[in-house]
Amino acid sequence: MTEGEQHFLNELEQEIGRHPNKEEIIAEYHLHVFDLLQERSIDEAKVYDELVHRLGSPKEIAALWKQESSVTPKKTQQLFVFCNIAIFTFGVLLTIGYNAFDWDWLESLWAGLTNATSIIVLIYGFFWALLGYEIGREFGPRGHKLLKRTFLFSVVPNLTLMYLIVFKLIPHHWFQPLLSTPFIIICILCTAVLYPISWLGYRWGRKASI
Numbered sequence: 532m533t534e535g536e537q538h539f540l541n542e543l544e545q546e547i548g549r550h551p552n553k554e555e556i557i558a559e560y561h562l563h564v565f566d567l568l569q570e571r572s573i574d575e576a577k578v579y580d581e582l583v584h585r586l587g588s589p590k591e592i593a594a595l596w597k598q599e600s601s602v603t604p605k606k607t608q609q610l611f612v613f614c615n616i617a618i619f620t621f622g623v624l625l626t627i628g629y630n631a632f633d634w635d636w637l638e639s640l641w642a643g644l645t646n647a648t649s650i651i652v653l654i655y656g657f658f659w660a661l662l663g664y665e666i667g668r669e670f671g672p673r674g675h676k677l678l679k680r681t682f683l684f685s686v687v688p689n690l691t692l693m694y695l696i697v698f699k700l701i702p703h704h705w706f707q708p709l710l711s712t713p714f715i716i717i718c719i720l721c722t723a724v725l726y727p728i729s730w731l732g733y734r735w736g737r738k739a740s741i
């Protein structure tokens with residue numbers, strides 16, 4: 532390790548102080564420093580300045596981590612669980628309204644949504660990628676457990692709805708326009724890949740936090 536690397540990491544360690552994830556943060560930046568210095572040859576005397584230019588000063592980095600630590604995992608988890616429940620609540624209310632009331636605008640909205648299932652799937656996939664990205668960006672290395680926990684809580688409405696439809700515990704004919712074989716297969720596949728999508732978003736968010 533060059534003197535510039537050591538100086539940068541030591542200064543970062545001092546600036547971070549008593550952060551609860553200090554060791555993980557230092558280890559993370561140690562890897563990023565190593566990767567940056569492998570990209571190209573840098574004069575040893577300019578290593579510290581180059582690291583500051585590419586990553587920010589240790590003081591700036593520490594300030595960002597201290598600011599992010601004020602965003603609690605519980606609040607983040609509650610936000611995404613609430614958003615997913617809100618999406619499903621909208622879908623339930625839309626379905627009930629379409630089948631219970633003879634409103635032209637509601638029929639038009641229903642027809643538009645049932646004809647745009649691919650777009651709905653893509654948007655929903657983006658929601659799960661965003662979930663992972665935000666957790667990775669806000670919490671870095673310590674966000675992996677939070678991602679798993681948030682995913683499990685958030686996916687409950689998905690699994691519950693699938694169970695109710697498959698076992699016909701709710702009026703089956705309400706969902707008939709959506710229950711084509713291709714769409715059911717897409718739903719099963721999408722449910723299976725939701726966590727990998729979230730995990731990729733999480734990895735991207737971790738890199739963005741550096």
